[in-house]
Amino acid sequence: MIAFIVRRVLQSVFVLLIxxxxxxxxxxxxxxxxxxxxxxxxxxSERAATIVAFGLDKPMWVQYGLFLQSAVAGDxxxxxxxxxxxxxxxxxxxxxxxxxxxxxxxxxxxxGVPLGLxxxxxxxxxxxxxxxxLSILGFSLPTFWVGLxxxxxxxxxxxxxxxxxxxxxxxxxxxxxxxxxxxxLKHLVLPALNLSLFNIALVIRLTHSGTQEAMxxxxxxxxxxxxxxxxxxxxxxxxxxxxxxxxxxxxxQFGALIAFAIVTESIFAWPGIGKxxxxxxxxxxxxxxxxxxxxxxxxxxxxNLIVDVLYSVLDPRVRLSDARG
Amino acid sequence: MTExxxxxxxxxxxxxxxxxxxYLASKVAVFGLVLLALxxxxxxxxxxxxxxxxxxxxxxxxxxxxxxxxxxxxxxKMTFLLGSDEQxxxxxxxxxxxxxxxxxxxxVSTAIALVIGLSLGLWAxxxxxxxxxxxxxxxxxQLSFPPILIALILLALTGPGxxxxxxxxxxxxxxxxxxxxxxxxxxxxxxEYIEAATCLGLSINRIIFKHLLPNCLTPLxxxxxxxxxxxxxxxxxxxxxxLGLPPTEPSLxxxxxxxxQYLMSGKYWISVFPGVALLVVVVAINLVADQLRDVLxxxxxxx
Amino acid sequence: xxxxxxxxxxxxxxxxxxxFSTRGGTVTPVDGVSLSIQPGQILGLVGESGSxxxxxxxxxxxxxxxxxxxxxxxxxxxxxELFGLPADDMRKIRGNRIAMIFQDPMMTLNPVLxxxxxxxxxxxxxxxxxxxAARAMCRDALERVGIASPDERLLSYPHQFxxxxxxxxxxxxxxxxxxxxxxxDEPTTALDVTIQGQILYEMQKLCAETGAALIWITHDLSVxxxxxxxxxxxxxxxxxxxxxxxxxxxxxxxxxxxxLIASAPSRNPRGQPLRQIPGMTPSLIRLPSGCAFxxxxxxxxxxxxxxxxxxxxxxxxxxxxxxxxxxxPEVRP
Numbered sequence: 001m002i003a004f005i006v007r008r009v010l011q012s013v014f015v016l017l018i019x020x021x022x023x024x025x026x027x028x029x030x031x032x033x034x035x036x037x038x039x040x041x042x043x044x045s046e047r048a049a050t051i052v053a054f055g056l057d058k059p060m061w062v063q064y065g066l067f068l069q070s071a072v073a074g075d076x077x078x079x080x081x082x083x084x085x086x087x088x089x090x091x092x093x094x095x096x097x098x099x100x101x102x103x104x105x106x107x108x109x110x111x112g113v114p115l116g117l118x119x120x121x122x123x124x125x126x127x128x129x130x131x132x133x134l135s136i137l138g139f140s141l142p143t144f145w146v147g148l149x150x151x152x153x154x155x156x157x158x159x160x161x162x163x164x165x166x167x168x169x170x171x172x173x174x175x176x177x178x179x180x181x182x183x184x185l186k187h188l189v190l191p192a193l194n195l196s197l198f199n200i201a202l203v204i205r206l207t208h209s210g211t212q213e214a215m216x217x218x219x220x221x222x223x224x225x226x227x228x229x230x231x232x233x234x235x236x237x238x239x240x241x242x243x244x245x246x247x248x249x250x251x252x253q254f255g256a257l258i259a260f261a262i263v264t265e266s267i268f269a270w271p272g273i274g275k276x277x278x279x280x281x282x283x284x285x286x287x288x289x290x291x292x293x294x295x296x297x298x299x300x301x302x303x304n305l306i307v308d309v310l311y312s313v314l315d316p317r318v319r320l321s322d323a324r325g
Numbered sequence: 326m327t328e329x330x331x332x333x334x335x336x337x338x339x340x341x342x343x344x345x346x347x348y349l350a351s352k353v354a355v356f357g358l359v360l361l362a363l364x365x366x367x368x369x370x371x372x373x374x375x376x377x378x379x380x381x382x383x384x385x386x387x388x389x390x391x392x393x394x395x396x397x398x399x400x401x402k403m404t405f406l407l408g409s410d411e412q413x414x415x416x417x418x419x420x421x422x423x424x425x426x427x428x429x430x431x432x433v434s435t436a437i438a439l440v441i442g443l444s445l446g447l448w449a450x451x452x453x454x455x456x457x458x459x460x461x462x463x464x465x466x467q468l469s470f471p472p473i474l475i476a477l478i479l480l481a482l483t484g485p486g487x488x489x490x491x492x493x494x495x496x497x498x499x500x501x502x503x504x505x506x507x508x509x510x511x512x513x514x515x516x517e518y519i520e521a522a523t524c525l526g527l528s529i530n531r532i533i534f535k536h537l538l539p540n541c542l543t544p545l546x547x548x549x550x551x552x553x554x555x556x557x558x559x560x561x562x563x564x565x566x567x568l569g570l571p572p573t574e575p576s577l578x579x580x581x582x583x584x585x586q587y588l589m590s591g592k593y594w595i596s597v598f599p600g601v602a603l604l605v606v607v608v609a610i611n612l613v614a615d616q617l618r619d620v621l622x623x624x625x626x627x628x
Numbered sequence: 629x630x631x632x633x634x635x636x637x638x639x640x641x642x643x644x645x646x647x648f649s650t651r652g653g654t655v656t657p658v659d660g661v662s663l664s665i666q667p668g669q670i671l672g673l674v675g676e677s678g679s680x681x682x683x684x685x686x687x688x689x690x691x692x693x694x695x696x697x698x699x700x701x702x703x704x705x706x707x708x709e710l711f712g713l714p715a716d717d718m719r720k721i722r723g724n725r726i727a728m729i730f731q732d733p734m735m736t737l738n739p740v741l742x743x744x745x746x747x748x749x750x751x752x753x754x755x756x757x758x759x760x761a762a763r764a765m766c767r768d769a770l771e772r773v774g775i776a777s778p779d780e781r782l783l784s785y786p787h788q789f790x791x792x793x794x795x796x797x798x799x800x801x802x803x804x805x806x807x808x809x810x811x812x813d814e815p816t817t818a819l820d821v822t823i824q825g826q827i828l829y830e831m832q833k834l835c836a837e838t839g840a841a842l843i844w845i846t847h848d849l850s851v852x853x854x855x856x857x858x859x860x861x862x863x864x865x866x867x868x869x870x871x872x873x874x875x876x877x878x879x880x881x882x883x884x885x886x887x888l889i890a891s892a893p894s895r896n897p898r899g900q901p902l903r904q905i906p907g908m909t910p911s912l913i914r915l916p917s918g919c920a921f922x923x924x925x926x927x928x929x930x931x932x933x934x935x936x937x938x939x940x941x942x943x944x945x946x947x948x949x950x951x952x953x954x955x956x957p958e959v960r961p
Contacts (some may be wrong), residue, residue: 047609136608142607144562219738223738225727225730226750228719229726229753237738262473262474
């Protein structure tokens with residue numbers, strides 16, 4: 001187990017390095033941030049001064065080398081636009097996005113699994129078919145449009161929920177969280193729902209097909225022969241078998257959730273890293289973009305690692321063969 | 326639970342007829358197919374059906390702007406069935422042109438990504454070794470990034486444009502096909518007909534493209550259809566964020582984006598109707614693809 | 629408990645008929661099946677695949693689902709009629725008064741649940757006992773079927789057991805609630821021959837000890853030979869012959885039983901070509917009218933176009949117009 005983890009970590013560092021190089025080169029090669037940041041009416045000497053200040057005059061390799069040096073020390077550069085360290089900027093906004101993503105993930109499991117189970121068991125019934133058709137709607141609807149519709153319905157027409165921003169936050173272990181306050185919850189509902197829609201549909205479909213396949217298995221037949229109540233057969237025997245792949249997929253989707261938060265955050269003006277990255281891309285604020293990308297890659301790698309470990313914990317067949325081998 | 330005893334069917338059914346029957350068994354799938362046909366018709370015949378060419382500046386009259394659905398133009402010649410936008414464009418026409426662009430972008434980018442990804446995947450599976458390792462490493466790295474992010478960065482760097490957005494979509498999608506094609510091909514490769522072809526001394530290309538390829542296509546069919554829908558949605562999202570198509574050839578995404586600023590003031594039609602159109606397109610494709618996948622899935626075939 | 633105790637029979641089935649509506653038509657894999665077993669007796673239900681023997685077992689358990697349906701007949705367990713029983717009552721009987729053991733031990737145990745979970749739930753579903761008491765019962769059951777270190781085994785998962793051990797666990801589960809009847813559907817087919825022998829021995833012993841009746845469903849005559857007290861032979865959904873094991877195996881009367889027994893490899897002298905039954909099992913959709921074995925029988929005549937009725941004599945039943953054995957009189961319809 002330890003050997004496995006060490007190997008994976010080494011692989012990940014390697015991937016991280018490659019990614020940083022690709023990202024750096026890509027951003028450097030295209031576009032010239034000078035033109036965007038500097039007032040076009042600035043004098044030549046002002047331009048030159050700015051270029052030197054941002055280190056944009058040095059050759060790419062040198063810039064990359066300097067970048068790596070400071071990256072290892074934890075400094076990923078200063079944002080061109082905000083003049084604060086990129087990492088600090090991201091760290092400030094990260095909790096908001098994480099909160100949104102975690103809540104969205106929970107919602108998709110809590111809503112998706114029961115609905116998918118129901119649909120899988122009553123496949124030919126009206127309820128089953130309706131749920132499945134609605135699930136198609138769920139991942140056909142573009143997130144941004146749903147967001148707009150949600151705002152229109154709940155904020156403009158009904159006036160029940162606020163349409164933008166994050167609510168009141170409460171500090172917990174030094175991290176500001178908003179779902180602990182009523183105001184925070186009100187602000188959280190629409191964006192979280194918006195973000196989770198795709199995943200709810202995904203979970204419903206996964207649960208549905210998993211249930212269908214599971215019900216055809218011999219152990220269900222045997223459980224019935226033992227005279228067990230249906231509730232137990234489905235709730236224990238079937239559920240435990242199908243949860244493993246579902247949890248795996250959802251965990252892997254977490255990274256996508258964070259990425260897709262970009263759209264939701266734009267629409268709902270949620271102060272997370274998604275909004276930050278859009279703005280940074282527009283102005284070619286390189287350090288922030290690079291820092292964001294590296295952070296995302298790291299996150300993905302960590303998630304993948306956790307999922308692999310989690311899988312071996314949940315599925316006894318995997319866990320024990322690992323221990324023996 | 327208990328399965329019916331094995332029974333020999335009394336009539337011979339070709340695989341295609343069986344496929345057709347299974348597909349048409351679901352009313353929802355038939356509905357999807359009809360919807361899809363309508364969408365494709367709109368996409369192809371759009372310009373001829375539209376009452377107005379919304380991108381011909383000479384025709385537009387800003388005095389006609391922001392009319393509610395059913396409003397009539399100042400000179401009395403046009404009825405804006407679905408209203409008009411802030412520049413006096415007829416929504417019906419804008420939507421028809423928009424469907425065309427969206428579908429075009431989706432189909433073309435998927436097709437190119439498919440060709441590239443499929444070729445690379447098949448090559449990798451067949452040749453194995455270092456080429457395979459290299460391609461797969463590339464694929465893994467690419468797939469570890471969320472597609473929207475990659476597309477965003479590419480478009481930020483290259484600027485908006487029809488060709489550029491297609492390139493961005495291709496760059497995002499090819500890896501998925503490469504991986505799928507490779508895993509299917511790895512299974513097929515061990516089968517005897519490939520050995521036979523190799524023994525006959527056929528060239529590698531011929532083996533891959535005439536023998537391996539057709540057998541790998543069927544499983545990919547449903548996936549490809551879904552990917553077209555996903556490409557259309559992705560393009561709409563990118564356009565909405567302002568990084569997609571330019572205002573001169575808008576897709577539905579851009580229309581929605583333009584209209585979103587008017588939502589608060591009650592002029593919903595500028596944004597909602599294109600949204601509905603987008604929904605219809607994507608839902609139609611997904612319904613068809615969904616049924617395709619169920620029908621072609623061997624594990625669920627109990628009868 | 630003596631096997632020939634002529635107290636009330638454990639199970640009496642009369643005219644059991646189960647039908648399935650398939651796309652090709654309606655099939656009747658269990659057609660007018662009748663049999664009875666005394667407590668402590670072992671009945672061997674023999675037939676080729678597709679003869680309906682497994683479905684007969686499922687019908688008794690009430691495990692027939694759409695598109696199938698138990699159409700008619702009577703299934704009396706210790707005098708209680710099971711046909712038409714409400715689902716919940718049937719559930720209380722399953723795993724409790726009647727237990728079933730399946731063919732493939734690999735899949736009948738849930739791979740992600742622990743053995744003790746899967747055993748204890750069988751007890752707790754039918755008896756009001758504490759969890760500790762249930763666990764103790766499971767432990768004892770494992771010991772009885774010959775599994776060493778039962779406490780450790782209870783905490784393990786199915787994939788950690790060998791095939792033979794898994795089947796023993798399934799047997800242990802079947803015995804937990806002390807059922808009156810155990811139905812075994814080819815339980816040793818998937819196992820090594822040496823393990824087969826052990827399992828067979830265990831089953832016989834347990835039956836004798838607990839007085840449970842046993843239906844052993846199989847296509848393998850050699851298994852039946854040493855095990856069963858009575859034998860019923862099935863063909864295309866009907867029972868074509870039944871009697872004591874000695875009667876049916878040593879003096880088969882039905883041409884099918886006769887051919888089946890004659891074709892067993894051990895009976896054929898070395899060097900000779902194996903004897904086969906010509907033709908194939910008929911498709912249940914297109915059964916020939918009259919006797920289903922007609923097309924493969926070498927004693928067939930015109931009268932076989934009508935369905936032979938059941939004849940009984942000296943404890944045997946038979947469905948044939950031309951039974952094997954010269955001293956047995958030819959029967960006219």
